[in-house]
Amino acid sequence: MAVMLSRSSRQLCNVSLCTFALHKWRCYSAQGQIPSQVLDSFRAVVGNDNVSTGTSVRAQHGRDESVHSCRPPDAVLWPKCVEEVSELTRICHRHNIPIIPFGTGTGLEGGVVAMNGGVCFDLLKMDKILNLHEEDFDVTVEPGVTRTALNRYLRDSGLWFPVDPGADASLCGMAATSASGTNAVRYGTMRENVLNLEVVLSDGSVIHTAGKGRRARKTSAGYNLTNLFVGSEGTLGIITKTTLRLYGIPETIVSAVCSFPSVQAAVDSTVQILQCGIPIARIEFLDDVMIDACNRYSKLTYPVTPTLFLEFHGSECSLEEQVTATEEITKSNGGSEFSWARDQEMRNQLWKARHNAWYAALALRPGCQGYATDVCVPISKLPQIVMETKKDLEKHTLTGPIAGHVGDGNFHCLMVFNSADLEEVQRVHEFTKRLARRALALDGTCTGEHGVGLGKKQLLQEEVGHTGLKVMEKIKTVLDPQNLMNPGKIV
Template sequence: MDVVVEPGIGWMELNEYLEPYGLFFPLDPGPGASIGGMCATRCSGSLAVRYGTMRDNVISLKVVLANGDVVKTASRARKSAAGYDLTRLMIGSEGTLGVITEVTLRLQKIPQYSVVAMCNFRSVKDAADVAIATMMSGIQVSRVELLDEVQVKAINIANGKNLPEYPTLMFEFIGTEAYAREQTQIVRKLVSEHNGSDFVFAEEPEAKNELWKARKEALWACFAMEPNLEAMISDVCVPLSHLADLISRSKKELDASPLVCTVIAHAGDGNFHTVILFDPNQEEERREAERLNHFMVHAALSLEGTCTGEHGVGTGKMKYLEEELGVEALRTMKKIKAVLDPNNIMNPGKLIPPHSYTVRVYRWEILDLYHYAQLMCNYAKCQRNKVNARVFSAEGVLPHEIE
């Protein structure tokens, strides 16, 4: 099942249209995200643990290239081995290779039944360990979200709730009624084996929506604690086996900082965010926020992770790409960019780090003022056969040339 849409439609608007047909598009990033932007950044959301990312849910694209060519990247077939995978090349390119004008999306059936559960832990490591154990057990969860105690406090302040202010895991189980309930009880046992407590679950639509609403509005809840501050948000992701280690190391660093910091994780796929609140008018606080962000990125990279799990590179994370991908991969990306967009008109300055370059330098020894004047008038042609001069060139590459 699939649907063809234009890039400006929002995912929530699309799902409202699909609901009467019993179908939905199974990615849920921020509420205002459009399908085109989701393609450009290769985003995901809390449902990625079950349905994958944008990379897994786009069948084909129609893209306008820098020279005006219109390219359809694939057919609507469920699978294909025909040529290079142009669809995946464009997804995550952040507008640097072309403009997306049409998207064919893979759809899913709306689950028959779902259960939402919540439980608390003594530490974020215990919570992360349960998330890992759940995924390793083969249980078909559709969401596994982790909130630290600071984030839970923010939710309480913002929404007038009275949730226990401890590291918290939230789960969603889908399927038939019997299957969803069975999986809930299996996870309940896992939680009790890892020092978890206060395991509660909801089956009624209103109760489930209320729980997930608190999670979706987590960022805005942070500003309820510190309404005059700005937020710096990290987006690191590591192999699931390293998640507990990374969160523990990061949490220790965050708690030692004078800034207010919260942890929000898509714990089922190793991706977690920190919301670092700081006063933009205080340079010391800005530097501290940047230090914390750098710490988490480099910690993630040391654990075979990435600087961005779902938010994209933009300009802020370009400096990490060489460490993450290597010089050869970056050189290949630059070559692709140069071929598809030789004049650098497609979202310049984003995603691809600036080219390293030098400028050709010419030194002229002028022996005759007449020839000097002639040379100045004809410098574009550099009529060296008419001018008694020597040229010395410092070889290098111009900004549009690739090393």
């Protein structure tokens, strides 16, 4: 987190992987200027209205929803097709100008911060839904298409795209960050649901990671280039199309809420449900602090105890079996009777409250800053890490309600702190490092879905090792030798 790094640490982040060409560009960036002839070249490609150097526009594109300070680009461009993206990229390549792709700006790790100035490619005007194949359960979309826009388009087809990170993120941005969310326990993350990508590389060339037009459900043909770019956070290329798996809308959907006497009981129930092979669609954990915050913010009345939000998808018969088995497990762990949400309006209200957990947490301390941690461990280790984390928060008197997609071992501490209190800032910084390293010690990861961005570069090295990081750096160098694609992130 930039706000929590020393000045020397920030400087180290800024020079990572910088080449001489990028240092030359930084002299322009420091002045906030791009040569007029370069701007004219951009305008010749996309038109005057799609190039901006305005202060407010640049500031809007220089930060996301994270705690990282705004670092605006030197210009913002709005391409309307892949050909324009390719030509703009060629111009940047010729002039050694960094490129930062921008979708909806909902990232949580500083992925759009312009560490070395450069040009932001705002891709939201590329908003076409292409090549829907209902019989094959797949669709291709441009980067301006968001998750809710796609599902609205699919409504009458009987299909839907289930990956739901909470925010209405762009689907290509979700691919770039390997997003997941509440439905991942049943439907997987973006890594499992992207079939093909169209990507513009740093020199302007265009590749299709699985071959142009290919959309097979599986392949053994060569290296897995698609998954190389899923999670690359804009550091290897600009994703301009993604082909996605779709699913049939379930015949029946029911949601339930169940309260528990302790964190241990709630998390144990989660692990047991999964170990029994119950095909649950969503299983979300909120600790007592988080459920209290959600009650206040969303005007709910649930008991202020550790709580599971559950959702079941399937036919009437299959749901009856799923629910019966789940209730037996939760009751054996001291869980309450299920509180049901059967109709769509009640279910939407329930999950809106869960998705609003971030804002509910911030409302606990109005005027304070928020930071969402993001670790993931094997599910058998989940009770241990959640209990240890609760004790850590209490010991260091920190406000950090816990909410998580515990069905796949992923949870978040939503840290709320006074950024003007340097002592508290330091305690939060030390806690987040301890949490990530606790996850690594339990064979987990420092980020289940938010990505590495700016704040977790050191943790990435600890996770994959020195040799693993060197391989990533070599891949970056081969695909982006001038380090123009979103420099300063991941490696």
